[in-house]
Amino acid sequence: MSASQSAVRSRAEAIKVSRTFDWLILFTLFFVVLGGYHVHFMLTGGDWDFWTDWKDRRLWVTVVPIVGITFPAAVQACLWWRYRLPFGAVVCVLGLLLGEWINRYINFWGWTYFPVSFCFPSQLVPGAIVLDVVLMLSNSMTITAVIGGMAWGLLFYPGNWPVIAPLHVPVEYNGMMMTLADLQGYHYVRTGTPEYIRMVEKGTLRTFGKDVAPVSAFFSAFVSILIYFLWHFFGRWFSGTSFTQGS
Amino acid sequence: MKLIKDKVAKLSFVALLVTVTAAMFYAPTASAHGEKSQAAFMRMRTIHWFDLNWSKDTVAVNDTMTISGKFHVFAGWPETVDKPEISFLNIGIPGPVFIRQGSWIGGQLVPRSVTLELGDTYEFKVLLKARRPGDWHVHTMMNVKGGGPIIGPGKWVTVTGSMGSFVNPVTTLLGDTINLETYNLSNTYFWHAFWYALGLAWLGYWARKPIFVPRHIAMEAGKADSLITAGDKKVGVGFAVATMAIVAFTMSSTNAAYPVTTPLQAGLLRGMKPIELPARTVNVKVEDATYRVPGRAMQMTLTITNNGDSSIRLGEFNTAGVRFLDAKVHVDETGYPDDLLAEEGLTVSDNSPIAPGTSRTVQVTASDAAWEVYRLADLIYDPDSRFAGLLFFFDEAGNRQMVMVDAPLIPSFI
Numbered sequence: 001m002s003a004s005q006s007a008v009r010s011r012a013e014a015i016k017v018s019r020t021f022d023w024l025i026l027f028t029l030f031f032v033v034l035g036g037y038h039v040h041f042m043l044t045g046g047d048w049d050f051w052t053d054w055k056d057r058r059l060w061v062t063v064v065p066i067v068g069i070t071f072p073a074a075v076q077a078c079l080w081w082r083y084r085l086p087f088g089a090v091v092c093v094l095g096l097l098l099g100e101w102i103n104r105y106i107n108f109w110g111w112t113y114f115p116v117s118f119c120f121p122s123q124l125v126p127g128a129i130v131l132d133v134v135l136m137l138s139n140s141m142t143i144t145a146v147i148g149g150m151a152w153g154l155l156f157y158p159g160n161w162p163v164i165a166p167l168h169v170p171v172e173y174n175g176m177m178m179t180l181a182d183l184q185g186y187h188y189v190r191t192g193t194p195e196y197i198r199m200v201e202k203g204t205l206r207t208f209g210k211d212v213a214p215v216s217a218f219f220s221a222f223v224s225i226l227i228y229f230l231w232h233f234f235g236r237w238f239s240g241t242s243f244t245q246g247s
Numbered sequence: 248m249k250l251i252k253d254k255v256a257k258l259s260f261v262a263l264l265v266t267v268t269a270a271m272f273y274a275p276t277a278s279a280h281g282e283k284s285q286a287a288f289m290r291m292r293t294i295h296w297f298d299l300n301w302s303k304d305t306v307a308v309n310d311t312m313t314i315s316g317k318f319h320v321f322a323g324w325p326e327t328v329d330k331p332e333i334s335f336l337n338i339g340i341p342g343p344v345f346i347r348q349g350s351w352i353g354g355q356l357v358p359r360s361v362t363l364e365l366g367d368t369y370e371f372k373v374l375l376k377a378r379r380p381g382d383w384h385v386h387t388m389m390n391v392k393g394g395g396p397i398i399g400p401g402k403w404v405t406v407t408g409s410m411g412s413f414v415n416p417v418t419t420l421l422g423d424t425i426n427l428e429t430y431n432l433s434n435t436y437f438w439h440a441f442w443y444a445l446g447l448a449w450l451g452y453w454a455r456k457p458i459f460v461p462r463h464i465a466m467e468a469g470k471a472d473s474l475i476t477a478g479d480k481k482v483g484v485g486f487a488v489a490t491m492a493i494v495a496f497t498m499s500s501t502n503a504a505y506p507v508t509t510p511l512q513a514g515l516l517r518g519m520k521p522i523e524l525p526a527r528t529v530n531v532k533v534e535d536a537t538y539r540v541p542g543r544a545m546q547m548t549l550t551i552t553n554n555g556d557s558s559i560r561l562g563e564f565n566t567a568g569v570r571f572l573d574a575k576v577h578v579d580e581t582g583y584p585d586d587l588l589a590e591e592g593l594t595v596s597d598n599s600p601i602a603p604g605t606s607r608t609v610q611v612t613a614s615d616a617a618w619e620v621y622r623l624a625d626l627i628y629d630p631d632s633r634f635a636g637l638l639f640f641f642d643e644a645g646n647r648q649m650v651m652v653d654a655p656l657i658p659s660f661i
């Protein structure tokens with residue numbers, strides 16, 4: 001067979017090869033994104049995503065969506081502008097969550113015995129689905145950034161609340177009031193993570209009384225919009241094809 | 248060339264095999280917490296732990312034990328370490344093999360960080376409940392913001408039983424008693440599985456059709472608009488609406504199920520109550536101090552003045568958790584860890600009782616292999632070559648008096 005001949009001899013064979021290629025690329029994409037996004041998320045979201053006693057109504061709500069929208073924006077740019085595929089955000093988040101669950105279950109629980117109910121990851125799927133759908137319907141980076149980015153930030157807290165709320169039930173402990181999440185952090189000893197490292201309930205957002213989470217979510221959503229733009233451009237740049245002039 | 252490649256491949260394979268085999272046959276337990284690698288001055292000139300007591304050597308799963316004692320916050324705290332204005336009484340164990348059921352400083356529960364004052368001495372207690380069977384090295388520990396973990400003495404404790412039987416009952420302010428070990432676990436698994444399945448469904452919807460090659464060809468051919476059908480858009484709207492509806496509904500139903508929730512609790516506890524020590528009647532002046540490297544011995548020349556009404560003798564020198572005792576004056580009966588106890592490690596040139604109102608200059612030698620084993624000798628390489636420790640004097644009635652010493656140290660290499 002010469003280089004100019006086709007590798008396939010029929011349409012059926014071409015379809016079969018194409019599908020095989022689809023699964024190979026999707027499989028590779030999934031695990032490459034899993035690795036990259038997971039490392040990025042651990043370095044930037046870190047403890048806010050590791051422990052329930054870091055998942056507060058201020059900084060967790062603010063930080064996690066902002067650092068989380070990065071890879072979805074970049075992968076969306078690649079998959080949408082080159083293939084018109086609207087699942088960039090979801091594939092990222094599924095990869096991240098699979099990596100996180102493997103890490104939490106094998107490392108946190110299997111090796112160091114922290115209960116899974118103390119170190120489960122944050123939920124990002126609802127925001128990712130909406131982000132993908134907005135891109136598909138709008139075919140616009142700007143609208144996806146503004147509407148989708150806003151939805152990504154705003155859906156984060158309520159999307160996690162069914163899992164977090166039971167841990168915010170108060171308990172009286174030796175004369176002090178704590179939440180069950182605080183108590184998990186106190187009971188399950190983290191030798192290298194002293195209490196003062198926690199960055200929770202810090203800031204000057206006191207005007208809205210106890211209703212801090214919605215304000216934090218709006219702020220997070222606003223910054224998510226900006227970060228979406230930035231990382232969308234990263235994605236477009238990274239997925240571009242360049243040719244060099246031959247001699 | 249091929250021969251070389253084959254040889255490299257073969258040797259690489261053999262090397263891999265040897266490595267894997269070695270790891271299988273020799274994988275020793277990592278049983279230390281880096282206490283020996285922590286800079287000597289950090290252990291000698293920050294927190295001085297003493298009168299420590301581990302209530303049990305062996306404890307069954309679900310049973311409790313305590314670590315209690317005192318710690319002195321060294322007044323000459325090194326400049327290179329942040330002051331203990333934000334500190335946390337921790338415990339040095341390999342993961343939550345125990346749970347910390349309570350920790351107190353001066354009788355106050357300290358689940359949060361605290362402010363400690365230089366020069367003060369505090370009483371502390373940590374209540375631990377055994378969770379995972381094994382032999383664990385249990386250390387006292389104080390984390391200092393800007394200073395890091397300052398690890399104290401450790402003792403081996405054996406936990407027996409099965410982790411499967413461990414329970415951690417807690418009663419909430421609403422009157423429900425839950426097992427914190429497993430609480431909320433099935434709820435967590437359910438919601439993560441649910442959303443993961445919905446995400447997979449969205450991915451599956453697109454993956455059921457050709458994905459990359461035909462779509463890329465269509466994009467290149469300018470037929471991008473044909474790739475998203477009206478049906479796709481309807482499905483997309485369905486996913487988005489369903490997602491938002493589920494989020495709204497579950498938020499509402501969760502609020503109904505848990506009407507009382509509070510934010511995470513945080514804050515700094517100030518005003519820790521120190522021990523009120525009796526007025527000091529013994530004064531000690533360090534005339535000079537040398538560390539003799541070959542002999543693993545520290546020698547101090549001390550001028551001791553007894554201003555009390557009873558004669559005194561020097562019984563113990565304690566630094567970085569290592570206790571050097573003069574067995575003729577003081578014998579340890581607390582079961583202190585052997586590796587940290589030099590029962591006859593303290594020699595005083597004249598340790599006859601110092602009468603009230605008199606002074607005496609003596610040569611004090613603290614010698615033991617612990618200087619090397621615990622890498623305290625490394626303090627001669629510190630940027631601020633000083634030593635510090637606690638001296639314990641005993642009067643005729645057996646009463647004890649603690650005196651802090653802090654002075655430059657000159658190494659001797661011959």
